[in-house]
Amino acid sequence: xxxxxxxxxxxxxxxxxxxxxxxxxxxxxxxxxxxxxxxxxxxxxxxxxxxxxxxxxxxxxxxxxxxxxxxxxxxxxxxxxxxxxxxxxxxxxxxxxxxxxxxxxxxxxxxxxxxxxxxxxxxxxxxxxxxxxxxxxxxxxxxxxxxxxxxxxxxxxxxxxxxxxxxxxxxxxxxxxxxxxxxxxxxxxxxxxxxxxxxxxxxxxxxxxxxxxxxxxxxxxxxxxxxxxxxxxxxxxxxxxxxxxxxxxxxxxxxxxxxxxxxxxxxxxxxxxxxxxxxxxxxxxxxxxx
Numbered sequence: 001x002x003x004x005x006x007x008x009x010x011x012x013x014x015x016x017x018x019x020x021x022x023x024x025x026x027x028x029x030x031x032x033x034x035x036x037x038x039x040x041x042x043x044x045x046x047x048x049x050x051x052x053x054x055x056x057x058x059x060x061x062x063x064x065x066x067x068x069x070x071x072x073x074x075x076x077x078x079x080x081x082x083x084x085x086x087x088x089x090x091x092x093x094x095x096x097x098x099x100x101x102x103x104x105x106x107x108x109x110x111x112x113x114x115x116x117x118x119x120x121x122x123x124x125x126x127x128x129x130x131x132x133x134x135x136x137x138x139x140x141x142x143x144x145x146x147x148x149x150x151x152x153x154x155x156x157x158x159x160x161x162x163x164x165x166x167x168x169x170x171x172x173x174x175x176x177x178x179x180x181x182x183x184x185x186x187x188x189x190x191x192x193x194x195x196x197x198x199x200x201x202x203x204x205x206x207x208x209x210x211x212x213x214x215x216x217x218x219x220x221x222x223x224x225x226x227x228x229x230x231x232x233x234x235x236x237x238x239x240x241x242x243x244x245x246x247x248x249x250x251x252x253x254x255x256x257x258x259x260x261x262x263x264x265x266x267x268x269x270x271x272x273x274x275x276x277x278x279x280x281x282x283x284x285x286x287x288x289x290x
Contacts, residue, residue, distance in 0.1 A: 002056055005063065006046030007033060012153070014172050015045045019060040024048055030067035032109070039110040041067055041075055071109075078107040085137065089116055092132050100124050103146065104154045113140040119151050149174055152198040159196055166203045177201040179284050181209050183274055184216060186240065191287060201287045215240040216274075219263050223272025228261050235272060 005025050006015040018033050025031065029044040067075075086105045093100060100120040107114055114137055118124075126143050133141045146154075149167065156168035167174065182194045182205055196202045220226050224235040228247055236258050237246035245266060246258040 001050040002053055002060070003048055003050050004046075004056065004060065005031075005044055005048055007031060007042040008045045008172075009040055009042040012168055012170060012172060016042075017051070017056055017060060019062045020048050021062045021064075023063055023066065025063070025066070030072070032064045032067055032071060034061045034064060036061075038108045038112045039064070041071060041109045074109070078109070078111070082107055085114060085116075088136060089133060092129055092136075096126075096129050096132070098124055098126060098129060100126070100145075103151050111139060113142060115142045115144055117144050117146050117150070117154065119148065120145060148198045149200055152196070157197055159202075161204075165197070171203060174203070175206050177203060177205050178288060180274075181205045181212075185209070185212050186238075189284060191284065195287050199287070212240060215243075219243065220245060220266065220268050221272035221274055224268055225270040226266040227269055228259070228266045230259060232269065233259070 003020060004017040005020045007018050008015055016035075018031075025044050025047060027044055027047050030041065031044060032039060032041055034040075082105045085107070086102060089105065090102055093102060100118045102116060102118050104117045105114065106117070114133075116133075124145070130141050130143060152165055153167040153171075153174075157165055159165055163169075178201070179189070182189060182201070185205065185208065187194055187205075194201055194205065219238055219240055220235045222235055222238050226233060226235055226245070226247060228249070231249055231251045233247035233249040235245050236248050239245070243263045245261050245263060247261055247266070248258045249256070
């Protein structure tokens with residue numbers, strides 16, 4: 001076991017473990033830490049606790065100190081410089097005629113590097129731009145291409161539900177979301193219905209997937225042959241949440257309406273299966289891209 005604290009460097013970012021260096025730190029304390037990219041300032045998301053060694057990537061970087069008033073002033077100064085750097089970089093991008101959209105800029109706490117985040121449809125040759133920016137700012141420059149999900153996380157906004165984006169309000173990391181999830185939850189596969197503002201599958205499809213997966217284990221699927229109190233039939237509709245089925249009975253005319261049964265009233269003779277066909281996968285493949 002090892003004593004650690006969890007630190008975030010962005011408001012809704014990934015939590016990283018650090019060696020507290022014998023300091024007892026409360027949640028929301030602002031600390032200066034050593035990272036792989038230099039000295040950084042972050043906020044404590046997890047107070048001192050012990051975790052198993054297998055959960056840690058050794059060696060752990062140490063906390064240098066609790067942030068001082070001078071450190072906080074430097075953070076404010078960096079925020080001001082970031083706004084100016086974004087304007088300068090936008091001008092340089094236009095001068096070089098590059099097809100890229102700047103999203104954000106970030107100074108490392110010690111000003112040893114400036115990171116520019118951008119989106120683009122394909123690969124961009126920005127070597128000349130980096131040299132130009134380095135001559136202006138006299139420090140290391142890094143241009144990092146990000147995806148549309150990351151852009152939404154950085155910029156924020158309101159989703160179709162009317163609430164702030166999950167990614168920019170509480171999701172520390174993105175989780176894989178698939179077309180299969182939408183299919184299993186009985187949702188329309190229309191891109192406008194299952195994609196978020198970023199144009200990718202909505203993150204919230206992941207939230208209830210575990211419950212749906214559990215319900216699917218105990219619920220006959222569409223296409224299943226079942227035995228009911230009225231005889232055998234074919235499941236033509238399944239409602240996982242109400243636990244009801246609509247069954248086309250074998251002993252009724254073809255144009256007869258399906259009968260409705262509760263799941264506990266039927267016994268599976270041969271189960272059906274949920275399948276996303278190749279055409280659906282190809283049409284919606286871009287929604288799954290990370």
